[in-house]
Amino acid sequence: MKNWMLFGITAIIVFLLAMLAYTIMDRKTEARFAYQPKVSLKGIEPRDSVWGLNYPRQYQSYQKTADTTFSSLYNTSGKKDVLADNPEMVILWAGYAFSKDYTHPRGHAYAVEDIRETLRTGAPMEAGEGPMPSTCWTCKSPDVPRLMNEVGVSEYYSKKWSDLGSEVVNPIGCADCHNPETMNLTITRPALIEAFEAMGKDVNQASHQEMRSLVCAQCHVEYYFDKSIPGKEDAQYLTFPWKDGMDVSSVEQYYDNIDFADWVHPLSKARMIKAQHPDYELYSLSVHAKRGVSCADCHMPYKSEGGQKFTDHHIGSPLSNVENSCFVCHREKQSDLVSDVYERQRKIKTGTAKLQRLIAMAHIEAAKAWELGADASDMEDILKGIRHAQWRWDYAVASHGAAFHAPLETSTIVTSATGIIQETRINLARLLADLGFTQSVEMPDFSDKIALQEYIGLDIPAEKSAKETFLDQVVPQWLKEGKAREAKMEVETVSSR
Amino acid sequence: MKNWMLFGITAIIVFLLAMLAYTIMDRKTEARFAYQPKVSLKGIEPRDSVWGLNYPRQYQSYQKTADTTFSSLYNTSGKKDVLADNPEMVILWAGYAFSKDYTHPRGHAYAVEDIRETLRTGAPMEAGEGPMPSTCWTCKSPDVPRLMNEVGVSEYYSKKWSDLGSEVVNPIGCADCHNPETMNLTITRPALIEAFEAMGKDVNQASHQEMRSLVCAQCHVEYYFDKSIPGKEDAQYLTFPWKDGMDVSSVEQYYDNIDFADWVHPLSKARMIKAQHPDYELYSLSVHAKRGVSCADCHMPYKSEGGQKFTDHHIGSPLSNVENSCFVCHREKQSDLVSDVYERQRKIKTGTAKLQRLIAMAHIEAAKAWELGADASDMEDILKGIRHAQWRWDYAVASHGAAFHAPLETSTIVTSATGIIQETRINLARLLADLGFTQSVEMPDFSDKIALQEYIGLDIPAEKSAKETFLDQVVPQWLKEGKAREAKMEVETVSSR
Numbered sequence: 003m004k005n006w007m008l009f010g011i012t013a014i015i016v017f018l019l020a021m022l023a024y025t026i027m028d029r030k031t032e033a034r035f036a037y038q039p040k041v042s043l044k045g046i047e048p049r050d051s052v053w054g055l056n057y058p059r060q061y062q063s064y065q066k067t068a069d070t071t072f073s074s075l076y077n078t079s080g081k082k083d084v085l086a087d088n089p090e091m092v093i094l095w096a097g098y099a100f101s102k103d104y105t106h107p108r109g110h111a112y113a114v115e116d117i118r119e120t121l122r123t124g125a126p127m128e129a130g131e132g133p134m135p136s137t138c139w140t141c142k143s144p145d146v147p148r149l150m151n152e153v154g155v156s157e158y159y160s161k162k163w164s165d166l167g168s169e170v171v172n173p174i175g176c177a178d179c180h181n182p183e184t185m186n187l188t189i190t191r192p193a194l195i196e197a198f199e200a201m202g203k204d205v206n207q208a209s210h211q212e213m214r215s216l217v218c219a220q221c222h223v224e225y226y227f228d229k230s231i232p233g234k235e236d237a238q239y240l241t242f243p244w245k246d247g248m249d250v251s252s253v254e255q256y257y258d259n260i261d262f263a264d265w266v267h268p269l270s271k272a273r274m275i276k277a278q279h280p281d282y283e284l285y286s287l288s289v290h291a292k293r294g295v296s297c298a299d300c301h302m303p304y305k306s307e308g309g310q311k312f313t314d315h316h317i318g319s320p321l322s323n324v325e326n327s328c329f330v331c332h333r334e335k336q337s338d339l340v341s342d343v344y345e346r347q348r349k350i351k352t353g354t355a356k357l358q359r360l361i362a363m364a365h366i367e368a369a370k371a372w373e374l375g376a377d378a379s380d381m382e383d384i385l386k387g388i389r390h391a392q393w394r395w396d397y398a399v400a401s402h403g404a405a406f407h408a409p410l411e412t413s414t415i416v417t418s419a420t421g422i423i424q425e426t427r428i429n430l431a432r433l434l435a436d437l438g439f440t441q442s443v444e445m446p447d448f449s450d451k452i453a454l455q456e457y458i459g460l461d462i463p464a465e466k467s468a469k470e471t472f473l474d475q476v477v478p479q480w481l482k483e484g485k486a487r488e489a490k491m492e493v494e495t496v497s498s499r
Numbered sequence: 500m501k502n503w504m505l506f507g508i509t510a511i512i513v514f515l516l517a518m519l520a521y522t523i524m525d526r527k528t529e530a531r532f533a534y535q536p537k538v539s540l541k542g543i544e545p546r547d548s549v550w551g552l553n554y555p556r557q558y559q560s561y562q563k564t565a566d567t568t569f570s571s572l573y574n575t576s577g578k579k580d581v582l583a584d585n586p587e588m589v590i591l592w593a594g595y596a597f598s599k600d601y602t603h604p605r606g607h608a609y610a611v612e613d614i615r616e617t618l619r620t621g622a623p624m625e626a627g628e629g630p631m632p633s634t635c636w637t638c639k640s641p642d643v644p645r646l647m648n649e650v651g652v653s654e655y656y657s658k659k660w661s662d663l664g665s666e667v668v669n670p671i672g673c674a675d676c677h678n679p680e681t682m683n684l685t686i687t688r689p690a691l692i693e694a695f696e697a698m699g700k701d702v703n704q705a706s707h708q709e710m711r712s713l714v715c716a717q718c719h720v721e722y723y724f725d726k727s728i729p730g731k732e733d734a735q736y737l738t739f740p741w742k743d744g745m746d747v748s749s750v751e752q753y754y755d756n757i758d759f760a761d762w763v764h765p766l767s768k769a770r771m772i773k774a775q776h777p778d779y780e781l782y783s784l785s786v787h788a789k790r791g792v793s794c795a796d797c798h799m800p801y802k803s804e805g806g807q808k809f810t811d812h813h814i815g816s817p818l819s820n821v822e823n824s825c826f827v828c829h830r831e832k833q834s835d836l837v838s839d840v841y842e843r844q845r846k847i848k849t850g851t852a853k854l855q856r857l858i859a860m861a862h863i864e865a866a867k868a869w870e871l872g873a874d875a876s877d878m879e880d881i882l883k884g885i886r887h888a889q890w891r892w893d894y895a896v897a898s899h900g901a902a903f904h905a906p907l908e909t910s911t912i913v914t915s916a917t918g919i920i921q922e923t924r925i926n927l928a929r930l931l932a933d934l935g936f937t938q939s940v941e942m943p944d945f946s947d948k949i950a951l952q953e954y955i956g957l958d959i960p961a962e963k964s965a966k967e968t969f970l971d972q973v974v975p976q977w978l979k980e981g982k983a984r985e986a987k988m989e990v991e992t993v994s995s996r
Contacts, residue, residue: 289839292835292839293831334790338789342786342789346907349907349908349911350907350911352911352915353911353914353915356915356918357918360918409906409907410843410846410847410906410907410910411846413907413910413911413914414846414847414849414850414910416914417850417910417913417914417917418849418850418853420914420917420918420921421853421854421857421917421921423921424917424918424920424921424922424924424925425921427921427925428921428924428925428928431925431928431929431932432928432932432937432938432939434932435928435929435931435932435933435937436932436937440929440932440933441929442929
């Protein structure tokens with residue numbers, strides 16, 4: 003009888019323990035706080051602050067992309083001048099806006115602010131003015147899919163950058179990557195969808211894990227503006243040159259086939275290609291990609307707060323968050339992992355630093371050849387060499403994290419570009435000799451950004467002064483109009499369950 | 500009472516089970532077979548077959564280094580001609596024995612056979628004849644430490660290769676790395692000990708794990724023959740150039756400081772350095788080294804046979820044994836791991852293949868400059884450029900497994916060498932123009948090894964014929980004398996325990 007009582011009591015205790023264990027594991031209470039919608043999200047809502055009412059953790063972590071203190075790259079004013087560190091880039095980009103102003107990229111939170119402030123976008127005092135097309139806004143804001151939805155894609159691509167200053171006011175945010183009703187990852191930019199179509203693929207068939215990279219690939223890629231689409235001749239149509247492959251040689255071949263040039267270099271007269279940031283392309287060739295690791299796995303690792311696991315939206319360098327990103331797979335000392343990355347960067351940088359100097363010299367040697375009477379047929383192979391070498395150099399340098407994502411691929415690109423530019427300079431030396439000039443061509447001081455900007459005929463003080471006027475007079479007006487427009491946008495609240 | 504019986508029986512069964520478990524885990528029976536010495540090993544015993552009596556598993560697995568079927572590199576005759584695949588190497592090594600004959604390395608078992616057969620060692624019909632010093636035997640056989648012990652180190656380095664043909668008959672084996680009495684790993688070659696001393700280190704302080712790489716580093720390194728050691732002027736003293744660092748730049752600087760040259764190139768007249776196989780040096784810069792992985796961990800992984808765990812002495816490519824080498828740390832598909840390696844090799848190979856062509860062209864362009872009347876001061880920087888570029892190319896190419904061990908380091912070496920040789924060719928183009936020659940210099944057919952060997956003045960049929968006579972008449976005599984000498988060496992048997 004006593005035994006039966008003992009048995010009964012034990013059974014009851016075990017039952018209660020199981021109930022307790024379940025409540026701990028179930029986290030029902032936390033779950034209630036985890037997703038409690040306050041507003042109903044519909045259509046393309048460009049304001050993160052509205053999304054943040056429903057998803058406060060993701061929103062608050064995303065706001066941290068405004069924090070740049072993690073990196074020594076940023077000085078007190080928040081920006082770091084790439085041209086001052088690499089003055090020969092002024093020569094490489096002579097005739098192209100990057101020779102005026104190029105700062106290290108900052109967080110997503112600065113996307114709209116930085117494009118307004120850079121000298122590259124000029125100082126358009128009126129709508130319809132200025133050097134840049136509306137296409138330049140495409141990667142900067144969730145106002146872009148909203149606008150595309152409202153006016154049509156080709157129509158969106160057919161304006162000037164200055165036409166949309168009061169429309170594009172929210173930096174990159176929630177609506178760029180998420181479906182507001184299901185919160186599923188979604189592709190909002192036509193260029194990626196069209197690039198997949200050109201490759202004979204359907205981006206809608208991508209798995210969730212693939213989408214964790216593809217939403218980034220909407221912008222973190224090489225692209226160009228196609229001005230020759232039949233029936234859309236007014237548009238500067240954003241296009242990814244992936245039809246024949248995403249590697250540096252295939253894209254080079256693609257551009258050569260359509261004789262595309264971003265600009266013609268005023269010194270060498272070479273038809274140049276500016277590489278944008280082929281991040282997804284080089285990542286795709288990485289060991290991490292091969293092992294199925296997505297962009298978000300390292301740049302947006304999972305995080306726990308108050309018992310809730312969520313994706314950390316503080317997108318940035320994994321080096322500032324090694325514990326949550328690298329440590330998921332790698333069991334090494336943090337300092338070892340970090341120094342591995344810096345070592346890769348240092349090795350690639352040694353090669354690209356030398357290479358950019360050689361390309362700058364080639365531009366100036368080519369200018370000398372023209373000056374001494376070279377003709378177009380003499381210069382044909384030389385200009386092609388300059389075009390290809392600078393394209394390859396830029397592909398390696400412009401890609402964020404290339405040296406880490408795919409170090410060997412990046413290094414072999416640098417090797418090939420070094421071979422090409424030096425072969426070109428050998429041909430230049432022979433041509434110059436034929437034209438009676440056997441010395442070294444006189445070079446400007448490659449260590450002085452300001453002197454080099456003068457050398458290529460830029461008036462930076464005038465550019466800066468115009469920009470200041472623009473920032474003082476035009477931008478506040480854009481912001482005011484934008485605010486007034488958004489004030490009329492309705493937000494539907496959800497009654498508490 | 501019944502309960503007590505049940506308890507007693509249970510206790511007895513558990514006791515017996517524990518005994519059984521212990522005997523299984525203890526492997527006492529297997530241990531008895533594992534090490535049962537048959538002979539007493541003393542002094543430097545160069546014959547693996549004698550060691551094999553005590554250590555049959557290690558011996559039998561080591562014998563498999565004679566098997567080359569794992570690699571497509573080896574054709575039916577067992578050797579693969581590197582020069583036929585890369586004919587421009589004939590130009591790079593003009594004036595140096597490697598331009599005559601260079602085959603892919605085979606297993607340790609072939610060390611002595613291959614050095615006798617290569618055209619590089621010539622056809623010395625008498626002792627004291629031939630092109631090579633005795634130092635060339637140093638890495639080929641455990642007869643070398645035996646000889647050093649018998650005649651003295653400097654004395655050993657002071658002979659001709661042909662003097663020791665009957666002495667060095669056993670290919671690389673047990674006594675090269677093991678202490679016969681303790682079986683501990685041991686350094687038998689003075690060069691490594693002296694190189695550590697030059698760096699201010701003591702190789703005797705190395706841990707067992709470090710020794711698992713250092714025994715390999717006795718031979719798998721860059722080295723040169725020092726002919727200027729005070730008091731040892733007769734010797735060609737084997738020396739590792741590590742005093743100022745082991746990386747490619749430090750060693751280049753070391754050789755420049757002592758104005759060392761392996762030979763003077765007959766075309767360009769550059770003072771050349773031949774890189775040997777800086778395997779340990781490049782491995783030291785690898786991620787694997789950084790993580791504490793030794794040579795033996797991948798090239799000699801543990802193996803189990805008959806319940807006994809032992810180090811597999813079938814030294815070779817880990818690619819033929821991924822399961823036991825890579826899988827210890829890496830949980831990936833075998834095909835993925837293997838294709839990762841091939842991809843690295845392919846990328847490096849693309850760069851080195853282009854680079855070797857450029858260096859060959861530079862030698863021929865330099866010859867043209869001399870022919871047109873260039874003087875030594877015109878050529879100084881050019882010859883230095885050729886020397887450095889070829890040294891760096893060779894360092895990347897000669898190191899076994901460089902493309903896998905340290906892909907990025909190797910690639911940056913290729914980038915730097917490409918920059919140097921092309922800068923040199925620009926200077927050559929300017930100099931040639933100054934000398935009145937502005938065309939491309941005429942090049943031989945770089946795809947034809949035999950034609951290139953004729954171009955540099957080699958008479959390969961004569962070399963081959965002399966080698967055949969040597970192999971027919973001299974080598975059998977060496978073998979006969981060696982056998983007679985070894986027949987007198989005593990082996991002391993151990994009575995069974």
